[in-house]
Amino acid sequence: MQTIGQQFINGLSLGSIYALLALGYTMVYGIIKLINFAHGDIYMLGAFWGYYVINQLHFNFILAMLSAMLFCALVGVVIEYFAYRPLRHSPRITALITAIGVSFLLENGMSYLFTANTRSFPQVIKTVTYHVAGLRISNIQLLILGSACFLMLLLELIIKRTKMGKAMRAVAVDPTAAQLVGINLNHTISFTFALGSAMAGAAGVLIGLYYNSIDPLMGMTPGIKAFVAAVIGGIGSIPGASLGGFIIGILETGVQAIGLSAYKDAVVYFVLIVILLVMPAGIFGKHTKEKV
Amino acid sequence: MKARLRANLTWLALMVLGFVVIDSCEFTGLINTFIENMLVTIGINVILATGLNLIIGFSGQFSLGHAGFMAIGAYATGIITQTMATPAGFFISMVVGMLIAIVAALIVGIPTLRLRGDYLAIATMGAAEIIRLLINNLKITNGAAGLFNIPALASWATVYVLMCLTTIVTVNFIHSRSGRAIMAVREDEIAAEAMGINTTRWKLAAFVFGAATAAIGGSLHAAYIQTIAPSDFNIMASIAILIVVVLGGVGSMTGTFVAAVGLGALDTILQNFGTLRMIIYSLALILIMIFKPSGLLGTWELSFRRLNRHHLKEVTNHE
Amino acid sequence: MSSPLLTATQLVKNFGGLTAVANVSVHFDQNELIGLIGPNGAGKTTLFNLLTGVTPVSSGTISLYTDHGVQTLNGKKPAQIAQAGLSRTFQNIRLFKALSVRDNVRIAMTNHYHESFYSCLLRTPHFYRTEAAMTAATQKLLALFDLTAVADQPAKNLPYGVQRRLEIVRALATKPKLLFLDEPAAGMNPEETADLTRLIRQIQQDFHITVVLIEHDMSLVMNVVERLYVLEHGALLAEGTPSEIQKNPAVIKAYLGDDA
Numbered sequence: 019m020q021t022i023g024q025q026f027i028n029g030l031s032l033g034s035i036y037a038l039l040a041l042g043y044t045m046v047y048g049i050i051k052l053i054n055f056a057h058g059d060i061y062m063l064g065a066f067w068g069y070y071v072i073n074q075l076h077f078n079f080i081l082a083m084l085s086a087m088l089f090c091a092l093v094g095v096v097i098e099y100f101a102y103r104p105l106r107h108s109p110r111i112t113a114l115i116t117a118i119g120v121s122f123l124l125e126n127g128m129s130y131l132f133t134a135n136t137r138s139f140p141q142v143i144k145t146v147t148y149h150v151a152g153l154r155i156s157n158i159q160l161l162i163l164g165s166a167c168f169l170m171l172l173l174e175l176i177i178k179r180t181k182m183g184k185a186m187r188a189v190a191v192d193p194t195a196a197q198l199v200g201i202n203l204n205h206t207i208s209f210t211f212a213l214g215s216a217m218a219g220a221a222g223v224l225i226g227l228y229y230n231s232i233d234p235l236m237g238m239t240p241g242i243k244a245f246v247a248a249v250i251g252g253i254g255s256i257p258g259a260s261l262g263g264f265i266i267g268i269l270e271t272g273v274q275a276i277g278l279s280a281y282k283d284a285v286v287y288f289v290l291i292v293i294l295l296v297m298p299a300g301i302f303g304k305h306t307k308e309k310v
Numbered sequence: 311m312k313a314r315l316r317a318n319l320t321w322l323a324l325m326v327l328g329f330v331v332i333d334s335c336e337f338t339g340l341i342n343t344f345i346e347n348m349l350v351t352i353g354i355n356v357i358l359a360t361g362l363n364l365i366i367g368f369s370g371q372f373s374l375g376h377a378g379f380m381a382i383g384a385y386a387t388g389i390i391t392q393t394m395a396t397p398a399g400f401f402i403s404m405v406v407g408m409l410i411a412i413v414a415a416l417i418v419g420i421p422t423l424r425l426r427g428d429y430l431a432i433a434t435m436g437a438a439e440i441i442r443l444l445i446n447n448l449k450i451t452n453g454a455a456g457l458f459n460i461p462a463l464a465s466w467a468t469v470y471v472l473m474c475l476t477t478i479v480t481v482n483f484i485h486s487r488s489g490r491a492i493m494a495v496r497e498d499e500i501a502a503e504a505m506g507i508n509t510t511r512w513k514l515a516a517f518v519f520g521a522a523t524a525a526i527g528g529s530l531h532a533a534y535i536q537t538i539a540p541s542d543f544n545i546m547a548s549i550a551i552l553i554v555v556v557l558g559g560v561g562s563m564t565g566t567f568v569a570a571v572g573l574g575a576l577d578t579i580l581q582n583f584g585t586l587r588m589i590i591y592s593l594a595l596i597l598i599m600i601f602k603p604s605g606l607l608g609t610w611e612l613s614f615r616r617l618n619r620h621h622l623k624e625v626t627n628h629e
Numbered sequence: 630m631s632s633p634l635l636t637a638t639q640l641v642k643n644f645g646g647l648t649a650v651a652n653v654s655v656h657f658d659q660n661e662l663i664g665l666i667g668p669n670g671a672g673k674t675t676l677f678n679l680l681t682g683v684t685p686v687s688s689g690t691i692s693l694y695t696d697h698g699v700q701t702l703n704g705k706k707p708a709q710i711a712q713a714g715l716s717r718t719f720q721n722i723r724l725f726k727a728l729s730v731r732d733n734v735r736i737a738m739t740n741h742y743h744e745s746f747y748s749c750l751l752r753t754p755h756f757y758r759t760e761a762a763m764t765a766a767t768q769k770l771l772a773l774f775d776l777t778a779v780a781d782q783p784a785k786n787l788p789y790g791v792q793r794r795l796e797i798v799r800a801l802a803t804k805p806k807l808l809f810l811d812e813p814a815a816g817m818n819p820e821e822t823a824d825l826t827r828l829i830r831q832i833q834q835d836f837h838i839t840v841v842l843i844e845h846d847m848s849l850v851m852n853v854v855e856r857l858y859v860l861e862h863g864a865l866l867a868e869g870t871p872s873e874i875q876k877n878p879a880v881i882k883a884y885l886g887d888d889a
Contacts (some may be wrong), residue, residue, distance in 0.1 A: 047428075047547065051429075093613070105603055108604070109560070111556055112604070112605075114556075115556045115557070116595070116599040116600065118549055118595070119599065121592075123589060123596065125588075129585070129588075241546060245432070249432050280446070283439060283443055284440045286437075288436070290432065290436045291421075294422075294432075295422070295425075298424065298429060299422035310678055310683050322632035456796070482749060482751075483750060487744050490732055491739045493725065493736075494725050494736040497726060497728060500707075500719075501723035501724070503706070503711070504681060504711055504716070504723075504737070505716070505801075505803055506711035506739065506803050507736070507740075507799075508706070508708045602873060
């Protein structure tokens with residue numbers, strides 16, 4: 019019982035990282051139907067930004083995370099402007115390949131500039147482990163869970179309550195109609211990229227703190243996992259992405275705990291396929307049938 | 311009838327010419343191991359990418375799991391030829407690889423091909439990863455370390471001949487009743503159903519066909535490179551094949567050839583750039599996509615029959 | 630009295646709480662030209678979709694009378710129903726847009742010519758013979774409908790009216806016993822519509838098939854069909870010959886409102 023509880027806590031903290039990343043995928047997909055392959059690499063950039071500002075500029079944790087979010091938001095907007103905007107009316111597979119190209123560019127550009135070495139993330143916050151009812155919870159885990167939940171709520175508020183959020187939802191449903199009612203498509207899409215990338219930046223700093231090591235290729239696997247999370251939750255759905263992230267986090271730690279860590283990813287993909295077969299548009303996705 | 315014969319003979323002549331040119335270059339030493347390696351990689355990429363183009367470009371199903379089927383072929387050859395290190399053993403292993411890939415494609419395809427677009431892509435990607443992780447954890451495949459010292463049973467000539475054969479077979483498949491049914495599914499599933507076309511069956515046919523050719527590519531890879539590991543067949547490997555297809559033009563087999571050759575040459579040239587290699591490669595990829603969104607050749611195909619007709623028209627016009 | 634071809638009894642279709650088709654029973658006989666009319670949203674296309682298997686029925690039975698006895702079409706997939714001899718066109722044209730006119734028609738013949746997998750891969754003489762036969766049959770159909778000149782064009786390049794015609798030709802290429810035409814005259818001017826009506830009449834006679842025609846413009850079908858069904862709010866309002874329908878008070882009310 020205790021191990022189950024323990025794994026649940028570990029799963030939640032890992033899951034919240036996936037959830038933060040999945041939000042970016044889901045928002046971008048929802049609005050321009052693009053699998054933004056470079057999203058995982060933005061998370062990597064966030065982690066590196068955190069690494070440098072803490073080491074060189076001696077930022078504290080909060081400042082490091084906020085600046086990483088800002089930096090990543092900027093990078094996201096720039097990438098959208100140069101790489102995806104020219105392809106908005108091209109076949110979707112073309113935009114996907116461009117996104118893969120951007121991903122390669124970020125990974126290899128960072129390897130080229132800062133070497134491919136793994137480096138240890140500065141521990142700005144001293145790890146304290148609390149023992150509650152026989153379970154070990156570190157302050158870092160609480161911090162990750164807390165910040166992730168706070169950011170998710172904030173995002174939900176932005177999307178539901180602000181004018182820009184309404185514009186985002188409108189563009190996601192019908193870009194042409196949204197333009198007809200005076201919504202600026204480019205601004206809305208840029209804003210979406212900024213929001214999603216900021217979430218990825220925060221996730222990057224948090225993961226650095228949690229796993230204590232970062233490298234230029236660190237975004238690849240979590241990126242794909244987070245996308246899987248977004249699909250499980252129903253791509254385009256904000257609560258779906260959060261739920262999907264937590265499901266994958268808990269699934270991974272759970273499978274690892276029962277001694278099948280070699281099959282950890284296989285189980286994740288298997289669950290993905292099963293969920294899609296039962297719910298072809300994910301848990302919260304809307305399954306639209308073509309009208310004849 | 312005559313036009314068809316002439317076109318087929320032109321193709322045959324082109325293939326023989328290609329073989330003779332490479333062979334004489336090998337003979338005179340113009341092709342060193344480095345270039346031969348490049349040519350073989352191009353050949354294998356053509357085999358893999360024509361199969362994937364059949365699935366994506368012609369049947370319109372977005373599969374992102376091609377490397378999984380390639381892995382099956384590679385491991386079939388790697389395992390079988392270690393006990394049967396003869397050319398016959400190699401061909402047996404290739405057939406076994408194809409058969410297993412076909413079974414795997416049926417198991418993956420029957421449930422997942424109901425999914426649409428990106429959902430199918432992510433499901434097939436997951437399926438390929440499951441195949442890879444199984445290989446990664448099995449004893450017979452030697453786990454994550456992979457297989458070494460696989461007998462060198464494929465030369466550049468084997469790759470060349472099989473490249474020609476799979477391309478002929480794939481193109482023949484496309485230019486037939488089956489190929490048209492598959493394209494109908496791509497164009498409009500509901501209309502295709504209403505015309506009596508069993509869309510599930512034809513989607514599956516294309517998917518299985520592509521998987522079988524991917525297994526051939528994998529077999530050749532194992533027998534030529536002689537070392538394989540599960541990490542050679544990860545998501546990035548599937549994406550590399552996808553890049554060849556999209557770069558050449560989704561739905562153009564000629565484009566697949568052009569892209570495979572172009573990327574192979576680019577890769578070879580970029581070897582001299584060391585760490586900058588991948589940066590230049592990714593920039594090239596982004597720029598080509600932005601300036602040529604439908605791929606290098608779009609859906610254009612080289613056809614000697616058409617060229618002949620044009621030629622004939624011009625001749626008659628002049629007279 | 631001619632022999633029946635297709636009967637549908639007490640068809641019901643519910644979409645959630647909405648009943649799109651309620652207890653509709655129809656029968657189509659051999660070599661008949663039947664009209665299916667009703668105001669927008671009456672459930673005409675839904676009825677077509679039920680009969681062709683595009684949407685599964687909630688309840689009711691659909692039976693097809695063949696030489697080998699009666700065949701129940703309930704629960705069959707659209708492809709199986711098409712193979713059984715029911716073909717259709719679509720309200721919002723669904724051609725294979727990027728493919729040539731010739732291929733659009735050849736695709737519809739898929740089930741009538743059999744090439745084995747190996748004969749197609751190895752290009753055996755048998756393959757060339759079937760291909761030639763398919764192409765010849767296509768050529769004949771295209772010539773009949775004045776489409777030979779555009780045979781090599783992609784379907785999407787054709788003018789609207791020609792696309793509609795091609796869709797009918799494509800449906801005919803499946804060699805149907807029963808052809809459903811879903812608003813074939815939509816978007817056409819009166820002159821084109823008159824031509825089309827004549828064409829439909831001719832098809833029905835030359836190909837010896839049953840044709841069911843959806844229209845919401847009543848005047849159009851009146852002088853061409855033999856029998857009419859009128860749908861309103863998903864239910865059958867009336868059935869009869871054009872002259873009977875024209876006099877039917879319920880139909881007049883449905884079309885012109887209470888004041889008439």
